[in-house]
Amino acid sequence: MPGSPQRATRRTHGIILFFVSFVTFVSFVAAGGDLRAGGQQQALTAPADTAAVESGRELFVNQCGFCHGPNARGGSGGPDLTRSQMVQEDENGRQLGEFLHVGRPDRGMPRFDLAEAQVKDVAAFLHAAIYLNSNRRLYKILDIVVGDPKAGEAYFKGAGKCASCHSTTGDLKGIGAKYEPVALQGRFLLPRGRPPGQSGPPTPAYLEKTAIQATVTLPSGGSVTGGIVRLTDFEVTIYDKGTGRIRSWLRNGDAPKVTMTDPLQAHVDQLAKWTDDDMHNMTAYLVNLK
Amino acid sequence: MSTQAAQRTRRVQGTRRKAPDGVLLLCVLCLAGVQLTRAQIPTDAWPTYHGDYTGRRYSTLKQINTSNVKNLTLAWVYRLNLSRTGAIVGGEGPDTPPSGGTPAIKSTPLMINGNLYFSVPDHVWSIDARTGRELWHFAWKTRGGDHIGNRGVGILDNWLYFLTPDNFFVSLDAATGKERWHHEIASMKREYFSTNAPMIVGRQVIIGVGGDALDIPGYLESRDPESGNLVWRWNTTPRAGEPGAASWPNEDAMAHGGGMPWIPGTYDPELNLYYLGTGNPQPVLTGRSREGDNLYTCTIVALNPNTGKMVWHYQVTPHDTHDWDAAQTPILIDGDFNGRPRKMVAQASRNGHYFLLDRATGEHLVTKPMIDSINWTKGINAKGQPAHSPAKDASVPGTLVSPDTSGATNWPPPSFSPDTGLLYVGTRQAYSVMYLTDTDERPQGWAAAERGVGVVGNALKAIDYRTGNVKWSRSLALGPTGSQGGPMGLLSTAGGLLFGNDGGGNFVAYDAATGKPLWHAGLGTNTSNGPQTYVLDGRQHIVVGAGDTLYAFVLQP
Numbered sequence: 001m002p003g004s005p006q007r008a009t010r011r012t013h014g015i016i017l018f019f020v021s022f023v024t025f026v027s028f029v030a031a032g033g034d035l036r037a038g039g040q041q042q043a044l045t046a047p048a049d050t051a052a053v054e055s056g057r058e059l060f061v062n063q064c065g066f067c068h069g070p071n072a073r074g075g076s077g078g079p080d081l082t083r084s085q086m087v088q089e090d091e092n093g094r095q096l097g098e099f100l101h102v103g104r105p106d107r108g109m110p111r112f113d114l115a116e117a118q119v120k121d122v123a124a125f126l127h128a129a130i131y132l133n134s135n136r137r138l139y140k141i142l143d144i145v146v147g148d149p150k151a152g153e154a155y156f157k158g159a160g161k162c163a164s165c166h167s168t169t170g171d172l173k174g175i176g177a178k179y180e181p182v183a184l185q186g187r188f189l190l191p192r193g194r195p196p197g198q199s200g201p202p203t204p205a206y207l208e209k210t211a212i213q214a215t216v217t218l219p220s221g222g223s224v225t226g227g228i229v230r231l232t233d234f235e236v237t238i239y240d241k242g243t244g245r246i247r248s249w250l251r252n253g254d255a256p257k258v259t260m261t262d263p264l265q266a267h268v269d270q271l272a273k274w275t276d277d278d279m280h281n282m283t284a285y286l287v288n289l290k
Numbered sequence: 291m292s293t294q295a296a297q298r299t300r301r302v303q304g305t306r307r308k309a310p311d312g313v314l315l316l317c318v319l320c321l322a323g324v325q326l327t328r329a330q331i332p333t334d335a336w337p338t339y340h341g342d343y344t345g346r347r348y349s350t351l352k353q354i355n356t357s358n359v360k361n362l363t364l365a366w367v368y369r370l371n372l373s374r375t376g377a378i379v380g381g382e383g384p385d386t387p388p389s390g391g392t393p394a395i396k397s398t399p400l401m402i403n404g405n406l407y408f409s410v411p412d413h414v415w416s417i418d419a420r421t422g423r424e425l426w427h428f429a430w431k432t433r434g435g436d437h438i439g440n441r442g443v444g445i446l447d448n449w450l451y452f453l454t455p456d457n458f459f460v461s462l463d464a465a466t467g468k469e470r471w472h473h474e475i476a477s478m479k480r481e482y483f484s485t486n487a488p489m490i491v492g493r494q495v496i497i498g499v500g501g502d503a504l505d506i507p508g509y510l511e512s513r514d515p516e517s518g519n520l521v522w523r524w525n526t527t528p529r530a531g532e533p534g535a536a537s538w539p540n541e542d543a544m545a546h547g548g549g550m551p552w553i554p555g556t557y558d559p560e561l562n563l564y565y566l567g568t569g570n571p572q573p574v575l576t577g578r579s580r581e582g583d584n585l586y587t588c589t590i591v592a593l594n595p596n597t598g599k600m601v602w603h604y605q606v607t608p609h610d611t612h613d614w615d616a617a618q619t620p621i622l623i624d625g626d627f628n629g630r631p632r633k634m635v636a637q638a639s640r641n642g643h644y645f646l647l648d649r650a651t652g653e654h655l656v657t658k659p660m661i662d663s664i665n666w667t668k669g670i671n672a673k674g675q676p677a678h679s680p681a682k683d684a685s686v687p688g689t690l691v692s693p694d695t696s697g698a699t700n701w702p703p704p705s706f707s708p709d710t711g712l713l714y715v716g717t718r719q720a721y722s723v724m725y726l727t728d729t730d731e732r733p734q735g736w737a738a739a740e741r742g743v744g745v746v747g748n749a750l751k752a753i754d755y756r757t758g759n760v761k762w763s764r765s766l767a768l769g770p771t772g773s774q775g776g777p778m779g780l781l782s783t784a785g786g787l788l789f790g791n792d793g794g795g796n797f798v799a800y801d802a803a804t805g806k807p808l809w810h811a812g813l814g815t816n817t818s819n820g821p822q823t824y825v826l827d828g829r830q831h832i833v834v835g836a837g838d839t840l841y842a843f844v845l846q847p
Contacts, residue, residue: 041390041436042503043456043478073732074542080732083505083546089479133734134481134503139727141739144687182741185688185723190744192771204770211770231768232794233807260768268746271690271721272663280687 042135047128056125059118067109072129077108082130093123144181145284147277152285155278162188162282165266168289176289185283189274190267204229206239210264214238216249217257231258329559329622336401336822338554339442339487340703344622345556345565347705348782349823353830354845355785359799359809365831365842366422370395372413374429380469381412381431383456388432394818395835397442397487398703398779401824406833407445407464408840411437411455411485416467419826419833422842426467432456435483436501441553441701444488444495446515451495453484459497459518473518475499480506489554491564491595494521498551498566502613504735505546505572508587512598522598526551526568526586534585534603543580548572549587552617553701558633561650563592563601565622565635569615575684575695575724575738576611578731583608588616590637590645592652602652607641608675611683612666612724613695614641621706621713623755627655636755638704638715640697643676644758658758660699663692663719663746684724684738694722695740700777703820707782710802712752712761714788718776720745748773748793752805762805767794779820781832789821789832797821797834797841813841 047053061070067078074080081087090096097119103111114122132138156162166172179187183196193205205211211227216236218224226238229246236258237248249256262268331341331349340347354362370392399408406419412430417423435455443452450464457476462469476482481503489496494512508526513519526549528534530541538544550569557564571580571587588607591600606616616639623634627646635649642664646656657674666682682691696718704715721743728737748766753759766775775793782788788802792810797817799809813836821834832843 041438043433043435043481043483044503069732071730073730073734080542082734083542085477085480088504089477130504136503136736136739139736139739141725141727142686142729144725146687182688182725186741186743189690189721189723192744206770208770212768212772228768228770230774230794232792232796233764233798234792234796234810234812235794268744271692271743271746272665274690276681276685276687276689279690283687 044127044131044134046131047124049124052121052124053128054125056121056123056128059114059122060125063112063114064122072126081126082133087123087126088130090123090127093120096123096126141182144185144280145287147280147282147284149281149284149288151277152281152283155282156285160270160278160282161266172286172289174290176287181283181287184286185279188282188286189271189279190264192264204239212260212262215259215261217259219256228260231260329624333825335403336399336824338400338444338490339398340554340556340619340820341398341822343491343557343559345619345703346621346623346708346782347703347780347820348707348784350784351823351825351830352783352785353825354783354787354823354832356787356801356808358845359785359787361846362799362809362811362832362843363846364811365844367842368417368422368424368840370410370413370838371415371424371427372429377427377429378467378469379429379431380460380472381429381433381454381456381458383431383433385431387412388434388437390437392838393437394439394837395840396439396701396819397835398820398822399833399835399840400443400445401822401826401833402445402464404826405464406840407443407450408835409440409443409452411440414443414450414452414462414467416464417840419824419831419842422840428462428467428469430454430458430460433478435478436481436503438483439485440487441485442487444490446490446493446495449515451488451490451497451515453486453488453497455483455485457482457484457499459484459488459513461518471518473513475511476501480504482506485552487554489557489564490515491557494595496555496564496595498553500550500552500569502548502550502569502572502574502736505548507545507547508549508551508569510551510566510593510598512595524593524598524600527571528585537583537585539579539581546572547580547584547587548574549584549589550615550617552615553619556620556622556635557595558622558649561592561633562594562596563649564595565620565649566591566593567606567616567618567620567637567639569617570607570610570613573728573733573735573737574613575736575740576726576728576733577609577683578733580609584610588614588641590616590620590635590647590652592649604645604647604652604654605675606637606639606643606645607678609678610641611678612641612691614639614693614697616640617701618699619703621704622649623706623708623713625708625711625755627756634755636706636713638699638713638717638753640693640699641676642693642698644713644753645674646755646758656756656758658753660715660751660753660758660760661693661717661719663721664698665690665692684726686726686729688723688725688741690721690743691724692719692721694720694742695724696720697777702777702779705780705782705788706755707788707802709784709786710752710782711755712802713755714750714752714780714782714790714802716748716766716776716778716780716790717751718745718748719773745772745774745776748776750778750790750792750800750805752788752802764792764800764805764807767792769794775816779817779834781821781823783823789834791817791836797836811841811843813839815839
């Protein structure tokens with residue numbers, strides 16, 4: 001049904017989606033992101049010729065989309081081509097072209113007479129779709145603000161006991177303007193470390209006011225308190241705010257005595273109590289504090 | 291001595307001048323299968339990934355023990371030499387190596403005839419176990435692929451086997467490092483990458499593929515040690531009409547259902563069963579297109595190593611939606627259970643639960659949560675399986691899940707001591723929010739994004755194998771943002787010791803009975819592989835990798 005309004009809309013939507021994904025990728029690379037960080041390193045690479053991908057998409061949607069779906073994941077009768085071994089192993093349209101030239105008439109797949117350049121474009125589109133499926137660093141989190149802000153407010157003031165430490169007119173004033181919803185959701189769950197979006201060079205986590213604190217009681221009777229750099233069975237190392245120095249002591253059993261306080265203990269304890277609904281409601285409530 | 295064995299002996303002798311002939315012959319015979327059939331690590335060698343076939347990583351050595359371990363001292367250090375200068379170079383990729391940081395040693399070195407053999411992605415070394423000096427270095431020109439890690443090498447007779455990130459099964463001459471052949475075992479274009487350490491069972495070389503970026507099927511293979519040709523292949527998910535197919539909605543889902551055999555298995559020569567923990571199903575973080583239990587993913591399976599046919603299976607996570615593969619070592623335990631001796635297999639699993647099964651039949655014996663923060667089950671079902679709670683699947687607005695995708699534990703090898711009856715495992719308690727990003731009715735790949743929330747308490751735990759109860763637990767190091775470390779390679783010994791780390795960059799010898807630390811070395815980096823031990827020249831060595839460096843420790847003379 002080429003040219004049907006519904007098809008045209010879907011196509012436009014698809015193009016926009018792809019464009020957004022690709023822009024995300026480009027900005028990720030431009031920002032100096034390390035694709036190896038976080039454990040995923042890929043054999044597949046981003047499409048080099050985006051014009052070919054777009055041209056291939058149009059061809060695909062018009063000629064293949066009815067059976068294989070506009071996103072190539074399968075449609076009315078045709079299999080998912082992004083999972084097809086033949087497509088995945090295709091080299092620049094060569095194997096795809098050989099296949100299309102013959103088709104699979106016994107299974108309802110007619111042969112297609114496409115020009116070599118067209119086959120290459122369709123292949124470029126399919127390889128781009130496979131690449132976007134495979135690279136989870138490019139996945140885009142959708143709209144997460146679905147909760148009930150009134151229920152979130154009630155939880156804030158009631159069961160969540162948030163109001164015993166926080167105020168929406170005080171420390172949380174304008175919090176909804178400060179963070180994107182995903183970052184905000186992460187921050188109210190556990191606001192550990194440096195808040196996102198801050199300028200300047202990164203600073204060590206033990207300098208943050210949310211860092212876990214240790215008090216070391218010295219043999220002389222005095223004590224030193226500061227953000228924990230490292231506490232093991234064999235040493236305690238803290239940042240001594242008084243002198244601005246990192247100080248360490250070797251430990252032998254319980255000597256010297258070390259006591260710890262976590263400024264975020266209430267948040268840590270709350271992690272086991274959150275329901276996902278409460279969490280979504282809280283997000284909906286806090287994003288409105290602009 | 292057969293002519294062939296004599297030739298092998300001479301060949302091996304060429305690089306091992308110090309050892310007397312008799313010892314060499316004995317060792318060659320050992321490697322030909324005599325010693326490997328024993329369910330115990332030899333004292334003068336570490337011939338396979340786990341040291342023996344049981345996966346216990348328990349050594350009968352006790353020269354180093356609870357009373358003298360305080361005198362343990364550094365023997366040598368080997369820092370990875372990645373340079374191709376002076377190396378034997380193979381591979382089909384470009385001359386320029388891929389960019390990226392220095393790899394960590396995740397392989398457990400093999401120790402045979404005084405030489406250590408170990409690997410990182412694209413590299414294999416043989417070093418002198420006496421001195422830590424390099425004997426040869428083999429560097430592979432890669433075509434790419436995920437270089438996340440390599441678990442090590444396998445050796446049969448004088449031939450070494452390993453896998454590359456770009457999916458080649460490679461054989462080298464163990465004496466010289468010269469390449470004998472390489473075979474491609476999987477397609478990079480489908481995002482397969484290979485990390486496994488080949489396991490030698492009889493005359494079979496058992497290898498597995500990896501990969502989880504696309505929805506591809508997992509398989510385990512046996513390869514001929516001489517030619518490298520395929521002997522059998524076991525698909526970790528069924529095909530249409532095969533047993534287990536009913537646990538998938540359709541042919542497409544099961545044929546793209548993942549289940550990677552990431553980690554070497556264990557073997558019981560008496561039962562002739564090979565035990566393997568399989569990986570998670572695909573797509574990873576959503577089950578929308580794969581309703582059902584998704585056999586045989588996240589499953590402990592027993593295979594006949596001669597045929598590759600499955601004899602029994604037990605699924606530790608039906609319908610996983612959190613990336614919790616069951617690749618953790620299935621440890622073989624012979625001992626008492628409810629008043630009678632039994633042959634068992636235990637797993638401290640990534641989904642946060644400890645499992646004990648009868649290893650002859652697969653009969654379920656024990657399931658017990660290992661960590662406190664688990665929030666994703668509806669409890670334990672009648673079969674002893676954690677019951678999947680659909681409410682804790684990734685969702686568009688986010689689902690708070692513990693453990694996170696890295697799990698309560700992970701691939702680093704745990705240990706079991708028959709002396710204490712305790713299974714030792716490094717555990718981690720983390721929360722993350724999982725966001726469904728792919729709402730298509732045919733989601734692909736991971737289909738969701740994860741945002742870490744925090745880590746609330748990692749510990750080294752000693753679990754009573756009969757009950758799953760935690761006998762002792764030791765909190766790991768604390769940093770400014772919470773608990774550090776977690777999963778770690780472990781080794782227990784008849785000297786009453788447990789070697790592991792503390793999450794804070796120390797290599798530690800713990801009292802295996804109580805968890806009390808008795809000795810430590812501040813390596814500055816957490817150990818990154820399974821520690822191992824052997825006696826060489828009458829001295830017990832402890833060898834461990836931490837990041838890019840391998841360390842050997844001995845008692846001060």
